Amino acid sequence: MKIDLLNPVSEKLLGTVAGFKGEFKGAYNIRQDSGCAGRRSTDNIRIIPHREGKPGIEIHVATGTPGETVYIPAVVSHGNVEDLTYNDFYVGEGAKVTIVAGCGVHTDDGGTAKHNGVHRFFISRGAEVRYEEKHIGEGGGSGSRRIDPVSDIYLEEDASLSIETVQLSGVDESDRVTTAVLKARARLIIRERLLTDGDQHARTRFDVVMEGEGSGCDVVSRSVARGRSRQEFFSRIVGKARCTGHSSCDAILADEAVVTAAPQLDALSPDAALIHEAAIGRIASEQILKLRTLGLTEAEAEARIIDGFLK
């Protein structure tokens, strides 16, 4: 189905953040400048307006869905838009689903282009969810490009959620807050990749509570901070039962950028096994030298290392 309501700026942003090529296959909802530019449900995935009267949608994935993809990207295509949306996901027992989110904000003037997505994930027993999210800021205007995603996750027994989130360019301000509660044997995997430059500022906060026996989480953040940009990483993993938790924050520093990492582990059960790793620093000179012995220039070596690191 061709989506006619999209403007060219939005279409380009959608291509970048959600792989849009004129159409989406399967269920989708496209949010453009605080309005709906297109929506489709399928037999297994039903998308409806938010029932609490808030701006946004509910995505209901039927029990036992064998493996479908739903696209729910949001774009802000010009300045003076401060978009707020509430998206609730209800994933039925045993369902397997991939959610392609993603957000692009564009401003060509002095006005702010802002998207604030508040997501709640209710993932039923045994369901497997993959959530892919790309953030990008574009446009030559002096207005701020801002994305502040909030995610509240509830994983029932044996459910799993894998989140891959990428923000590599153009977002001046971002404040990501993710909370999760895990029941028995539930699994949460988060992979964050972040690059900031210029005067950009990015803050990430993960708060994971493992309540159930045998639950586990793995939170890995890799970032590069350049220019005069600032990054803050806060993670808190709470183990209330026999569980395993791992978080890792690796950051490469360049120029005059600064990075703060503050991990917290709360083992509230003697059977909780929690680990945190953090490493912040410039690219090791040995890495540059090794790649130069392979024929790369210093600049090529640095680019190769960062590409691989953020891949």
Added chain:
Amino acid sequence: MLELRNVSLVYPDGGEIIRDLSLVIPGGKLTVVTGPNGGGKTTLAKIFAGLVAPSSGSVWLDGRDITDLDVTQRARLGISYGFQTPVRFKGLTVQELLETSAGRLLSFDEMCDLTGKVGLCTMDYINREVDGSLSGGEIKRVEIATVLARGTRVSFFDEPEAGIDMWSFNGLVEVFGSLKRQGMTMVVISHQERILEIADEIVVISSGQLRDQGPMEEIMPRLMAGEIAGHCPVGRKVGA
């Protein structure tokens, strides 16, 4: 042909690492550089690769003075260097590192060929990151493979046997033998008898000086005699 002419390397505090060393390494042959730990072998290889700049003297490749060329320029001229202590990269996979080495994408068969030569199974390693998850032996093999992937006319291997198990070591010896037959110029820093035995030429470095050099058949008996007698593997100071 590689050559050092009157090369010295002096630390700012006056300590000498290499002392007025002149050396010719023949082209198209396997030369093994050996000698006591701390004698300057690795430094010598790094001077050829451009990783260390000599305080005085000059470095030559096939009649061209390359003293002022940097690491990248020497790599592009065809000098490869396998580090004694390999560098780890978070995020780069074995395949990506080997493709960076080769300067092009590699087919699955090419990856199998490369990793097989260093005793790694491609299926197990192709997507592994070259990070702290690899053991010392595994990363050493990947390091050797980066040099093999380049296929340059001159290759330095710094103690390639370190951390390699016996079975893979046998394969490695075969790889060196095969490259030697292909006429590549190889310089291997090693203490291993098995590697010394397949050398065309042996160079003995000690205390930053050339102590001995010659065909394997000539040098090996002197080295072995030195070891049996409990001395350093030092025959004589060349030119002394």
